[in-house]
Amino acid sequence: MSPRPAPEARRAGRRPGDPDDTRRAILDAARRAFAASGFDRATIRAIAADAGVDPASVMHHFGNKRGLFVAAHELPDDPVALFSQIAAVPLSERGHAAALTYLRLFAGESSAGLSLLRAAASDEHAAATLREFIEHAILTVGVKILARPEQDGELRLTLLATHLMGIAVARQVLGVRPLATCDLETLARAVAPAVQHYIDPPG
Amino acid sequence: MSPRPAPEARRAGRRPGDPDDTRRAILDAARRAFAASGFDRATIRAIAADAGVDPASVMHHFGNKRGLFVAAHELPDDPVALFSQIAAVPLSERGHAAALTYLRLFAGESSAGLSLLRAAASDEHAAATLREFIEHAILTVGVKILARPEQDGELRLTLLATHLMGIAVARQVLGVRPLATCDLETLARAVAPAVQHYIDPPG
DNA sequence: CAGAGAATTCAACGAGTGTTGAATTCGAAT
DNA sequence: ATTCGAATTCAACACTCGTTGAATTCTCTG
Incomplete structure (x- = not known):
């Protein structure tokens, strides 16, 4: 009867706030996952879950798994x-x-x-x-x-x-x-x- | 008309000769593959192909992938x-x-x-x-x-x-x-x- | 020679993966 | 206010992989 969907389900669509926050959350989760499990065993699904995001969002921001890996390893240190x-x-x-x-x-x-x-x-x-x-x-x-x-x-x-x-x-x-x-x-x-x-x- | 099957197809069934030869061929191929690609990227299918053998034969001899890995890394050197x-x-x-x-x-x-x-x-x-x-x-x-x-x-x-x-x-x-x-x-x-x-x- | 058991292949299953396309919602420019 | 594009989710596809069960052929023992 209540018009809203399941309590824990997030609907599709853009979120309010800075999209760069999402980007940063994904990168942080990716760094943790890659450092802990290596490139192969770190899965995009797990990274997305850790970042609180859908796997497709990872693809949208970084193209593919290798793109995510490269982005996560751009050295800030000179x-x-x-x-x-x-x-x-x-x-x-x-x-x-x-x-x-x-x-x-x-x-x-x-x-x-x-x-x-x-x-x-x-x-x-x-x-x-x-x-x-x-x-x-x-x-x-x-x-x-x-x-x-x-x-x-x-x-x-x-x-x-x-x-x-x-x-x-x-x-x-x-x-x-x-x-x-x-x-x-x-x-x-x-x-x-x-x-x-x-x-x-x-x- | 000729009673034999396709020329390159190997029929099922036990082969003449020492089965340990097969075992050794698999282990050699496994060592090469694991050293070149690591545990994850080395596939049983590729190892079996390199050894000239069906993947199921690898399973028969070593149980599973980890068993093969362990067997391939038993150190002969003291x-x-x-x-x-x-x-x-x-x-x-x-x-x-x-x-x-x-x-x-x-x-x-x-x-x-x-x-x-x-x-x-x-x-x-x-x-x-x-x-x-x-x-x-x-x-x-x-x-x-x-x-x-x-x-x-x-x-x-x-x-x-x-x-x-x-x-x-x-x-x-x-x-x-x-x-x-x-x-x-x-x-x-x-x-x-x-x-x-x-x-x-x-x- | 007969039968048990091992070795081998074949075909397939089931799980997990990266990836994609459509649908939906928000922000920003006109 | 309208429109366009970006962000996000959902569901699904296609692929690869490890693994399994049945069928087939050989070896060995009695």
């Missing part, structure tokens, strides 16, 4: 600023600073770095994105943090980056102890000497 | 022997030896280590398997390669292992240069000092 921050500290403490900076890049529940890393394991597009970020960052700004850039600098910086990426994988993806139950600060202190070695090799 | 090999060389060269041993663990097109690593990115079972292998190997035999096991030995060994795992990820999953285009020997030489630091820290 890598130049990231590395400059390391180069600003004295040479003897750059190992610790670099370790902390890199580890933070992959920490957090909806970290774009972690999400990209997870996806890269089985998706060539994600792997290419991460590869190009690493190579580009190293070639353009990374050498600034080195003590003597002339000799094998590119290789050393790459090893530095992959060392810390490996720690992030073990910590956040595999959950290897004692890494997973260790705060970033003490972890950075333990890694600092090795990282410092890549920045400023003796001899 | 981790104890692996680490003893490192402990056998003089202390000053253990960094190089450890690097080479670890990197080989993930090298190769159908490496079980690489395959497990790829799968671990999105599968909790695979992640647990790899985590337990790393933790167990370190706790039981890894400490033998250390110069002084007493102080932070567990953490140092874990960092060593994750360093080299990170290199493997960058090399084989992401394809980061110059790592991907570098042979294992020169790579091991470049990493050796950092690894040595974890085995025998100065001071």
